[in-house]
Amino acid sequence: MPPGDERHRPHGADAWCAAGAALYARALRERRVPARDAERAPCLVDFGLLHPDLDDMAWLLPSAPSRALLRLLRGIEEDVAHERRREAELTAAFEPLLALARRAAERTAAPAPPDRGAPPRSSAITLLRGVPRITDAVCRAADTCADEVLTVQPGGFHRVWDLGSAPPREQPLLSRGCRLRTLYQHTARHAFPVLARFEELAGDVEVRTLSEVTAQLVVFDRAVAFVPADRDRALALEIRVPALARYLAALFDRLWRLATPLFPHPAPQPARDGVTARQRAIAELLTEGLTDAGIAERLGMNVRTVRVHISKLAEVLGSTGRTQLGYRIGQSGLLGPTDPGGPRGSHGPGRSR
Structure with missing residues (x-):
C-alpha cells in the first residue's frame, strides 16, 4: 500500500x-461530487448519504440526512419485527412442554395452600393455586434474591412481581445491592404513576418499554421464575429448573436490547412523517386484520384510545375507510423500507449481563 494511502475501514452508521x-x-456545499472521490469513503453510498446522478453516472448527489436516517431506522424496525416472530415461534415450541409440566404439577399439587411459614416445595415446577399461595412463593423468592430481578408487565402497571398481590418489596431488594429491570408496554410512557413509583426507589433500577411484550414474567437471580398459568392470574407456575429459568432470562435479555429506555433516562419516540411510534404499532396490527379490541389487548390500551389513533392515521394517510386505510398503510412504506436495497441498521448496545 503506497505511503499515505489509508484504506477505508468498515464502520457503523453511528460512527x-x-x-x-x-x-x-463537500457534497452538500457543491451539490455533487465526482464518483471517484467516494472510493475512499464507500460508507456514504452504503448508508444512502450519496447516490448516483442518473443524468451523469460519473457524479454522486447528496441525499438529505433525514431521508438517510429514516432508511436506517426502517432497518432497525425490520429487526424488531423479526425478533417478535422468533418470540412467537419459541413460545409455541415450548407450549407443549409447559402444558406437560402443568399436568404433572396438578397431579402432585396439595389440595390446600401451605402455611405461610412452610419451606419451599422441592418440585422443579410447581403449580400455585390462589393468590395467597402465589404471594407466599413470590415473597419467599424475593427474600432470598441476592443479585437481580427481571420482570415483564404487559397491559398494566403492576408492581414488579404482582403475579398475585404480593406486597411491595422493591426497596429492601435494592438496599441490599440487587438490581431491578422491568419491561412495560409503550403505553406506560404516558402513565405518570409508573414514573412516580420508580422515582421513589433508591438503587439500581431501570425501566424500558416495547409496543408488545410477552406474558407476565418474574425471574429472580436467573434461577427462579414465575409465570401465570391462566388469564385470571389465579394460577401461576413456580419454575426452579435451572435451564428453563436461564432460558426465560435470556428471552428477557433479547427483549431488553430491543426496548426503549424509560427510566432513569427516557429516550424520545419521535414521530415520522406525522405518524408516532404508537400509531405505527397500531398500523402494523391493522394490516394483520385485528379488530380494535384485539389491537387494544395486544398493545395494552383501551379501545377508545386505539380508535383515536386509527382516526389520526386515516387523516395523515388520506383514507376515508378502514379497508382503504389498510391499503394506504401498505403503500405508504410506513411499516417497511420502500427501497429493497437500502442499508440496514443495527441495534443499540443495550445493557445486559
Whole structure:
C-alpha cells in the first residue's frame, strides 16, 4: 500500500469516518461530487448519504440526512419485527412442554395452600393455586434474591412481581445491592404513576418499554421464575429448573436490547412523517386484520384510545375507510423500507449481563 494511502475501514452508521464526514459536507456545499472521490469513503453510498446522478453516472448527489436516517431506522424496525416472530415461534415450541409440566404439577399439587411459614416445595415446577399461595412463593423468592430481578408487565402497571398481590418489596431488594429491570408496554410512557413509583426507589433500577411484550414474567437471580398459568392470574407456575429459568432470562435479555429506555433516562419516540411510534404499532396490527379490541389487548390500551389513533392515521394517510386505510398503510412504506436495497441498521448496545 503506497505511503499515505489509508484504506477505508468498515464502520457503523453511528460512527463517522473522517473521510466520509469531509466528503459529505463537500457534497452538500457543491451539490455533487465526482464518483471517484467516494472510493475512499464507500460508507456514504452504503448508508444512502450519496447516490448516483442518473443524468451523469460519473457524479454522486447528496441525499438529505433525514431521508438517510429514516432508511436506517426502517432497518432497525425490520429487526424488531423479526425478533417478535422468533418470540412467537419459541413460545409455541415450548407450549407443549409447559402444558406437560402443568399436568404433572396438578397431579402432585396439595389440595390446600401451605402455611405461610412452610419451606419451599422441592418440585422443579410447581403449580400455585390462589393468590395467597402465589404471594407466599413470590415473597419467599424475593427474600432470598441476592443479585437481580427481571420482570415483564404487559397491559398494566403492576408492581414488579404482582403475579398475585404480593406486597411491595422493591426497596429492601435494592438496599441490599440487587438490581431491578422491568419491561412495560409503550403505553406506560404516558402513565405518570409508573414514573412516580420508580422515582421513589433508591438503587439500581431501570425501566424500558416495547409496543408488545410477552406474558407476565418474574425471574429472580436467573434461577427462579414465575409465570401465570391462566388469564385470571389465579394460577401461576413456580419454575426452579435451572435451564428453563436461564432460558426465560435470556428471552428477557433479547427483549431488553430491543426496548426503549424509560427510566432513569427516557429516550424520545419521535414521530415520522406525522405518524408516532404508537400509531405505527397500531398500523402494523391493522394490516394483520385485528379488530380494535384485539389491537387494544395486544398493545395494552383501551379501545377508545386505539380508535383515536386509527382516526389520526386515516387523516395523515388520506383514507376515508378502514379497508382503504389498510391499503394506504401498505403503500405508504410506513411499516417497511420502500427501497429493497437500502442499508440496514443495527441495534443499540443495550445493557445486559
